[in-house]
Amino acid sequence: MTPPSGFTAGTAAPPTGQGGAAPRATAAKAPDPGEERRRARRSRRYRWDLKYSPYAFVAPFFLFFAAFGLFPLLYTGWASLHRVELTDPTHMEWAGWHNYSRLWEDDFFWNALQNTFTIGVISTVPQLLMALGLAHLLNYKLRGSMFFRVAILTPYATSVAAATLVFVLLFGRDYGMINWALGMFGIDNIDWQNGTWTSQLAVSTIVIWRWTGYNALIYLAAMQAVPNDLYESAALDGASRWQQFLNVTIPSLRPTILFTVVVSTIGATQLFGEPLLFNGGAGASGGPDHQYQTLGLYLYEQGWVNLHLGRASAIAWTMFVILLLIAAVNAIVARRLRKSQ
Helix, strand or coil: CCCCCCCCCCCCCCCCCHHHCCCCCCCCCCCCHHHHHHHHHHHHHHHHHHHHHHHHHHHHHHHHHHHHHHHHHHHHHHHCCEEEECCEEEEEEECCCHHHHHHHCCHHHHHHHHHHHHHHHHHHHHHHHHHHHHHHHHCCCCCCHHHHHHHHHHHHHCCHHHHHHHHHHHCCCCCCHHHHHHHCCCCCCCCCCCCHHHHHHHHHHHHHHHHHHHHHHHHHHHHHCCCHHHHHHHHHCCCCHHHHHHHHHHHHCHHHHHHHHHHHHHHHHCCCHHHHHHCCCCHHHCCCCCCCCCHHHHHHHHHHHCCEHHHHHHHHHHHHHHHHHHHHHHHHHHHHHHHHC
């Protein structure tokens, strides 16, 4: 039998693909060493990015904290153990615990501590109660509720200096609007700046005015997270709005209330700007009889008026210990609240 045309005897016919066409033979390329190196570098950079980029993002905070927070804290603690004056801060004479033991015998320190506690109570309790009431009102659907939310936050955005100077005019003895309003009820002019309780009440009023709206918005955010089912169940049981507020809202806000109490207490411990500017002539003394001198003012007076940097550092660390005690009490109370729920 004769083979087909185009083929020779002894030669096998090439395999045909689909449709009878022969596939093209492709030669396997050898891997490029340069491309392999580039892929390895990209993979390594990707792993490094996943591993180290979070630390790079948070590094600026820790750098600034170390420079402006940790270092001053440690330096202040070291200076509190020395006799050092602000006029020559590099010359330190070891004093041990003398600066701390001196505070126990200093009547002005205990006076400042008592004033800080009194002003803190007078300003914190009404402030948080008013904030809770305002948040409860704003929690209901009101016309122009966004306007009221912005309005109550406006005092918080006002500077301490501007707010204090305005209140100094309001509490003026001869021409203040507060005495003018009290005079309409037959009350004689009150010397707000020189009295003990009157000056502390006036300073507390400034704090209340500035921070009530801020705390009200915190309470409002917490109230909006309370499930509506609780209010609906209470309404079906015949509870009024006041009963719903006492039996539903308040128990749900206990962690938030504890948070605002702690933050307000810390702020009261560090109170400085309002009493300093309330009577410009008195300066850091807090009135002629130190009647509203807080721990912050006493620290400023010792360090920047009397130039005793070691004593001021001891006061600063004493305030730090007080804040640690407040934080410890907060942790204990918060733990008990979690167990009771």
